[in-house]
Structures are given as structure tokens and as C-alpha cells.
Amino acid sequence: MTAEARSAQAGYAGATRYRWYEAVPFIVAIGFYFAMPDYLSLGSRILIFVLFALSLDLVLGFGGIVTLGHSAFLGTGAYVAGFIGAYSPVSDPIIQLLGAVLAAGLVGFLTGCIILRTKGLTVIMLTLAFAAILLELANKASAITGGTDGLSGIQVAPIFGRFEFDLYGQTGYLYCLGVLLVAWYLVRRLVHSPFGTSLTGIRDNASRMHAIGAPVYWRLVAAYSISAAIAGAAGALLTQINQLVGLDVLGFEPSGEVVVMLILGGVGQIYGAFLGPAVFLVLQDALAKQFPEFWYLGIGIGLLFVVWYAPTGLIGLISRVARRWGRP
Amino acid sequence: MSVVLETLNLQRSFGALMVTDNVSLSIPVGARHALIGPNGAGKTTLINLLTGVLSPSGGSVRLDGEDITGVGQAARVKRGIARTFQINSLFRNLTVLDTIALAVAERSGIGWSIWRPANSYRSVRDECMEILTRLGIADEALRQISELAYGKQRLVEIAVALGLRPRVLLLDEPAAGVPSMESGRILEVLAELPSDIAILMIEHDMDLVARFANRITVLVAGAVLTEGAPLEVMADERVRSVYLGEALHG
């Protein structure tokens, strides 16, 4: 990436104004709504994972924290939204969403305070371990979580009291898109702020950031908590769309897959988080249909291909191609 | 001259190895102080102790007469101690401007701002450009660090430290790895720094030390061998033998 391209993104000399291509994901998403009304269920799933990947991009892409336990927050959000819907009279989706965001942010803050004292592989192990403990906890507390049978009986009222979640998933899709839009705006502001720039600095060279007097640890804890809160929102959406929470939201699979999706798309560039999940889930959907039993092979080869030819992810690949075309 | 930074019997050991052995230094306001010694003498360790990267096994560090031995790295920076690194320690993926702006932003307390875009902080940008102009690298402001020549990266190292508006500047071999033609430029830059900044410089190049310093401390095996005015120190037999040995090795 050239200096111009980089500075066009963020930083003190950067440009914060919006460029046309930043609207593309949303235009495509809206186009998708009209063009493929039969695929809105897959569409919602993609939007939710985009949100999840976006939250991961904040810590992994901008903060440089490699985590294999991000499902801890997806799961916390999913269960808290589920608890509110199942055990309290509150069935308003927005309130459930906010509850999930707060709870996941809090869990992120508490675990972040511990995890971020360490570095490298130790961080990976600690994130893994915390997610595993939460999974065990949810399994043990089957009286309230439903254990492996899942938490059901979740009441979700129509959004704003008007728009009901329907069989075709139209409301759900637009709702997810709305939440994603808000989260994207927040993340974008954050990334362009001095805080975001300092995160990039920490990722590139933490000891340098110490030397200029930045409170590196607390910056990371803050980023981690915000990321957790956004992941919690993704979890809440999952709950509200399905009106059911399964134990698998806390499992290793979402943690691992979201990392794969994000790296596939490209880390630290916001839009990699949009592209990665879209490609991964569409591929998964298509391959699982063609060869229901062996889609791993396709995904695996696809990943090796990307690692081999596009180490900066699909976004990196695209900008390379774009540059070549742009300057013959 | 009032003392700004001093150490009293500072000690640090790694296991059985004493890397800083009873070092007492005192740096007055406006000092141009050089710290020399052979490889492994514990010079960088001393800087790490002064900046709070390492905590000492014994002794104390004082700033303006106040004990800051237990004070963390960030807080020391806030109180005016800045450093550069022996090996370029910059942000490969950031621009020169952003690199310095990070320091300026931390100093002016906007590092926590999460809503306003960074580029809307005009004053930060102006201050960065002012520093870059002073160092003669304003043209490079928008280039990425990794695209810069090594000598220019050394200047950026100094610029970052200046962005912190230090009262005490600790330079860890500012000209290391720079061809002698360019090292002259670095010396010029240092000479132009405000005279009220106290500077402690680690340096190997005796030529450079002779031109820069008005006081020299010689560190050998973690302990102070001698301290004094440049001519005095360079005439010292022990120093000569240490450096002769070093030269033969090197």
C-alpha cells in the first residue's frame, strides 16, 4: 500500500471525507434485498458476521491483538439478549440489543484487563481459555441457558413496535443492516480519531508507544472492550433473528471462522471485514450445497490460494489490481 | 546550574550479572552530556532505567530532586523525559507526519479522543510540520517511514522525541549506522536544540562526542570508570586502554 493510499484512510494528515466506494457495501446490501428476496436468511447471516468481523478488525487489525476467543463476546451478547427476551417482560429488540452490548463490553473489559497484560502466543491462549470457560459455564448453567438444547422461548417484539420479524426474513435483514450501518459509522470514526491512530501505532510498535508516554495497556483494554461490545451486538442480532440461542455461539468455531473471514478479506482496513465474511459464507453456502459433505476441501484450498497470492487479503489483492489497471 | 535528572547508586542485575553497578550521575539543566563505554558496558540499560522501562535492583532516580524510581514509563514522559532508540524504532506503516503526531498528541493529551477525526487537530499538524521543518525533512512528511533512507529515519527518531517537548532528552547512539557525511547533519540538528534541554547522549564515535559534549561519563562493566570534561577524560590512560581494546575487537 502506498503512502497516499494509507494516508487517505486515517491519521493526522489523512482525509476523513467519505469516498464513493465506501458506500458500495451498503448499496450492494440494499440491492441484494430487492434482487434476492429468497436469500435474505443467508444475507442476514452475512451481515451479522460482517458485524462480528468488524469488531474483530478493531482489535486484530488496528490493535494487533490476535485472538482465537472472540466468540466469548458473540456468545455473551447472544445469551444476554436471550435472557432479556426469555426471562424479563422486555421484548423490545433495541433494549435487548443495548443490554447485550453493555454486557459483552463489560466481559470484554474484565477479561481484557487480564489478557492484555501478556503478549503474542500467550494472548492467543488466554483468549482461547476464557472462551472455553464461558462455554463450560453456559453448559453447566443449563437451568437458565438451556444447555445443549438451546435457549428458546425468547420474546422479540416488532421493531419500534411496528415491524415484525417475518418468515422471509425481510425485517430481520433490514434490522441487521441498520445495526451494521451504525456500527460501521462508529468504527470508522474511531479508526480516524487520535485514539485509532494510536492503536495503529501500538500494533506497529508497542515499545515505541510506551516511549512516547502512551498508556498502551489501557488503550488496548479500551479497544478490546469496544470490540467486545460490538461483537455482543452481533450476538444479539443472531439471537433475535433465530429466537433461539445455541451453545455453539460460544464455541471455538465462530472464533476461528471469524479470524479466517477477516484475514481473508484483509485486516486493518475496515472493508476487509465486509468482503471476507461475504465471500466465505457465500462459498460455504455454495460448496455445502454442491458437496454437502466436503466443503472443507474447497474452503481449505481457497484459503491456501488467498494466502499464497493475496497475503494482504482480498482487499489488498483488489487494490493491487486496481492500481495496475489505473496506471497502465 | 540546577540539577534536573540524577541517579543515586543505581543498580540493576540480571541474575548474577551486574549490568548497572552503583551508578551516580547528575545531569544539570542544559547539559550536553555524553555517556561512552565499550559494548556491553550497560549504557542502554542505564537509559532503560532512567525512562522506567526497567526497574532498578537498587538505588534511585530523581527528577527535579523528586524520587521517581517507582514512577511508570508513561508518567516519566509526561514529566519531560524523552528518549530515542539505538536501532530505529518507528512505525513502518505510518507516515512521517503521523509518527510525530502520535507523540505530539500524547503530550497534548488528545490520545484518548475517540470521536473527532485526527486530521481536524490543526494545531497538532502545525506543530509536527514545525518540527520537521526545523530538522529539514518537511518534504518527507507524507511519506511512509519504511520508504525513508536510514539517515532520515534517524532524524525522525529525534523528531518524535522533540514532539514530546522534553526537558531531558536521552539519545541512544543517534548517529548509529549513519554514514559520516550524514552524521554531521544530525550533529547540526542537535546543536540547534534549545539550550535549556538537558541532553544525555550515548555515542561510540569519539569525534562526535568531542564536538557535542561538554561533559563525559565513561561506563565500563556497568560501573562509572571516570567522569569529567572531554579533554580530561580522553587523556585518561584507563579510558584509552579501554578504547584501544575496543578498537582492536571491533
Added chain:
Amino acid sequence: MNPVSDLAASLISIGFYGISYAMILYVISVGLSITMGMMGFVNLAHGVFAMAGGFVLSICLARYGIPFPLALAAAFLSVSVASVALERGLYARFYGAGELTQVLFSIGLIYVAIALARLEFGTQAAPIMLPDYLKGQVKILGHDFPTYRLFVIVFGFAIAFALWIAIEKTRFGAFVRAAVDNRAMAQSIGIDTRRLFTLTFALGSGMAALGGALGADVLAPQWNYPLEHLVYFLIVVSVGGFGSLHGPFVAALLIGIADTLGKYWFPEFGAFLIYAATIGLLLWRPHGLFGACS
């Protein structure tokens, strides 16, 4: 009936199982520790080699009736050789790449491997038919111990000893230690790190295969093996401290015994204990028990 000697008998029995489980973990993980420490490669696909070892053993025993010791050797050799091709063809390209790329690469490799394993071996675990002389029980000091578990323990200690000799006392070992300490330095003093990496990688993968084969009776070779057991291997390596040789040994013993005793005394805490212990240990020593503290 004497409750004290009853408890002692139970503990001896449990401890025995814990140690044999630990040996399996150790033999599989030690290779990962060395490759991670020396090449700085986050190889999440290490379990693939262990799985391959298990499958090779199963095929040798069930399909071709090859004697057990030869089958173990075959697992080690075939996987070592195959891993050289993988290392030269794929891994080598990513030595300089970042952690993230390596994570993605090795996950891709896992996906491909498990898909192939499924195509070849189906969804069920491969059967392991132990020879008769390793079945049954052995009586030692009045206690009955399963013969195979005893074999695993003896074998594990022998491997640990052999590796210690190989790394501490041979020229190859000296090179490996030098490269773990400082790769650039090793290169500058004339060590052919390229070849050294390949050899070490082959050794590490071979150890994984040996461990996978040795442990196949407990951790049955099945196509999802590399993902299923990944976390345990990583725990052993990170608790032991990567790049260390005796680290994984001590960590495996610690984890094997603690896990087994924990499940015996507090079964209701299930998997909590092991994760809580890992978190505790890593907070106490972030670089692991024997990791380089830099």
C-alpha cells in the same frame, strides 16, 4: 477394608493414567514447541501430522498386519518424509510472514487435511488393533496396570531421553539450539538454516506422528482430529514455553496429572480446571515455565 490404602490405591491408579496421558501429549507437542521456537511459525496444523501418524498405524496394523513396532516406525518415517515435501513446498514460503498469515495458512491446511482424511477414511474413528502382548494387565507391587499404558509411559520417557541426547549432545542439536536462540546469529556463523529448518521440521512432524500413533488407542484417529485436540497441544506448548525441550515434558506431566486428578476429585468442574490452570500459569509466567524471558 482400609480407607486410607483404598484411597492410595485409587490415587496410584489415577496417577498412572495421568502420566500415560501426559506422555502422549508430550510426544505430540514437543515437535510443535521446537518448530514454534526456532522458526517462529504459528503452526496450528501440527495436529494434522499426529492424525496422519494415527492413520498410518491403523492401516499398517489392520490392513497389512505389520507388527506394532514396525508400524510405529512407519508412522514416524512416512510422515517425516511427507512433511519435508510440505515444508519445502508450502511452509518455507511463510517463514517471514506475519503471525496472521501463518494462522490463516495453517487453518487452510487443516481444512484440506480433514477433508482428505474424510474422503479416505470416512467419518468414523479408525480402529487400532493392539497386538496381544500389549493387551491385558501387568502386576507391579500388587497393583494391576494396563500393559499398553505402561508401554506408553516407558516409551514416552525413552523419547524424552533420546531427544535430550539429540539436542544437548550432538552437533545437530547444537545447531538447533543456536537457531532457537538467535536465528540471524546462527546464519551468520555459517549454519545452513534452510536445511536445518527442513530437518527440524521433519523431526517435529515425525514426533507428532509418533505421538499420534502411540496415542491412537486413546485419542482415536478421526478426520476432525487436528481441530479437536488443537487446544490441548497449544496449552502444552504455551505452558511449557515454546522453543524449550523439557518445557513440554514438564507441562504435559503437569497438565496430564492435574487434569486426571481434577476430574477424579471434582468431576463437576469438568473442563474448567484445565483452562483455569492454564490462565493462572500463563499469568504467573507469560512465557511459559521454561520459555525464554526476553
Added chain:
Amino acid sequence: MTRIKAPGLFFALAFAGLAMFSGSGAVSAQTIKIGVVSTFSGPAANFGEYSVKAMQLYEKLHASELPAGVKIELLVRDDGGPNPDKAKQLAQELIVRDKVQILAGAGFTPNAMAIAPLATQAKTPFLILNAGASVVTTKSPYIARFSFTMAQSAAPLGSWAAKKYKTAFTLVADYGPGVDSETAFTSAYSASGGTIVGSVRVPPMTLEYAPFLQRVKDAKPDVLMVFVPAGKTATGLMKGFVDLGLKDAGIKLVGPGDIVPDEELANMDDGAIGVTTVYHYSAWADRPANKAFVEAWQKEYGTSTQTNTFAVSGWDAMDAIFQIIKAGNGVVDGDKAMEVLKSYKDANSPRGAISIDPETRDIVQNEYLREVRKVDGKLENIELETIATALKDPVKDQMKK
């Protein structure tokens, strides 16, 4: 200035790519579409694989019975394991996009629960092929179960065990089915006068059972009831049972049939011999209907593969689907189909006489006492006696009382 133009293009392509996968096209009105959402990858890949194979086999053998011109199309989707959100997405797409008339599958209870509201909304009959939690059928009036409930085997097992053994220990995997069978066994066993001397719940993916079995050994029960996931976990348990000397100590190992699955027996060693279980099916049952089923299966898929519970669920479900199609003469209407299902009876299923309880839409079937024996050098589940005839789900029966 560099403009990153292509991302947009790529997004467009990525989503446009979707369009290509959507083209199922128009089919003749006489094609009945059946969507199967089950597990074909992950540790539980057997669930879907065997059910679908049995459904295809039934369809192949009975195609001539369909009304003239009517064809059946199976649309198979992989939920990858206990992933309710994935299962729900797949089911929803099958309903709204592929317009399937009948749904089947659900290896896991949470997946069934996630699909249930869709079945209700779309009035699509949903035939459960595995998920065994009692509560599943209450989640939608369009659900009918062709597999089993956990209590159906565990409760008769408890009553039977209490008559022969005074003290029992239970060891179950700490997840839904395990806890369900523990509960059903314990209450039946206690009700019939037995004493539970201990119980332990183990992590579901446990392979090394030594520490748990040592607890059992310490407690010295007469009988040990276990439920752990089929496959290598169950194999590991039986190895430990022998290795730790529980078998020699005279402790009897019993459990629901899930612990000695028919398709896994070939991979188990002799440690499994003597394990006594209660289940609704055995591949070695000598009912003529079963012999014919096994023969047809092995002719189609090879003699090395066994029929099992997933296969028989798929087989019977397909039989019911044929009845629905025949009753509607090629037209499937959700409500009418449910009427057919509620009165569904088959005296000649490979598992014996079965029917669907019109009240609960749950399966009513026999339970057999079986023992693992070695016959001609191979392990087989031999049915000893029928210990419950036309048994309804005991949990729902109890709730009524």
C-alpha cells in the same frame, strides 16, 4: 491519488455470484420436494449420511408405488452440527426459495427447535430423524418424530435394572441427551426400588475416562448406567471399563443403545462384549422386515456398512412420506399431511411395529433388551427380549399425570 475502485466491483461480483446458485428452476408440479437439514460434516456426520442413504434406498425400491408421474426430489443441506442459526437459515431457504413441501432431519435438538417455528409459519410437515429431547414435538404442531426420545430407552432400562441389581452408578455426558437419560434412568430405577450410589457428568467429548471410572470403582455399585456420545467416546469408555478392572470387579455396564451403535461395533474391541443396552433397533434383529432392510442396504452400499438408528429413522420417515403422497394423490398439503402422520402406523418396520401418537406426534415403538455378543468373530447387538411394547414417550406421559 490512488483510488481503490475495485472493492465495489468485487462486492458486486460476490453478491451477484449468489444468483448463480439460486437457479433451481421450475419443476413439474408432480415433483415432491423434500428438504433434509441434517449433519453431514463434523463429528456427527453419521446422522445425516445414514438417514439420507436410507431415504434414497427406500425411494429407489418403492418408486413404482408412487402415483403415476409423481417424482420425489431430495434437497440435502448440511448444518454442520449443533448450529441452530445455520439450521434455521437452511430450512428457511428450503421453504421460501426451493419451496419444499416436506422438511426432515434435525440431528440435534437445538437445530430442531430452531426450525420448529418455521414449520409452523409455513405449515410444512417436519419429520424429526434423530433429535431426542422430549420437548421437541411440543414446539410445533407440524412436527412428527420418527426417531426416539431419550427417556424411551432409559426409563425401561431403569425399571429392568432395578429388578436385577440393588445399587447403581450413573455416568453420563454433560449435555442434553446425557442429562435426559440420567434423569429418566434414575427416576425409573429408584421407583422400582433400586439405590443410586453415585452419579457423575463428564464433558461430552471425553476420550480418557480413567478418572471418572475410578470414582465408580471406588463406589462399588452393582450396575453402571452410562450415556456418552456414540463413536470413539463410547469406545474409550469401554476400554477404560475393562482396563481399570471394573469388568473384573463384576460391575455390569448398561445404557441406552446409543453407547454401542451398530455401525461402530466393528471398530470396538472385545471390551464391549456383555454390554447390555435398551434400544428400539438393532441391525441384527431377526425380524423378517429387518432382514430384508439390511439385505437391501448392504446390496446397495456394500456389506461392510451397517444399518443403524439413523438409517431406520430415515427409512420409516420415507415410508410415511410415501403414505402422505399417496393419500394426497401426488399433492402435499401441510394440514392434510399432518392428519396422515398422526394416524401413521406400520406394523412391519425394521424395528417392529411403530406408530405416531396422534396426541403428541411422537413415535410409539417397542424397546428391546440387547447384549453385545461375538458372533463369527464379529461383535453384534443381539436382541434378548422385548421389554416394552408400543411405548410412548415416558416424559410426556408423566407430565400428563
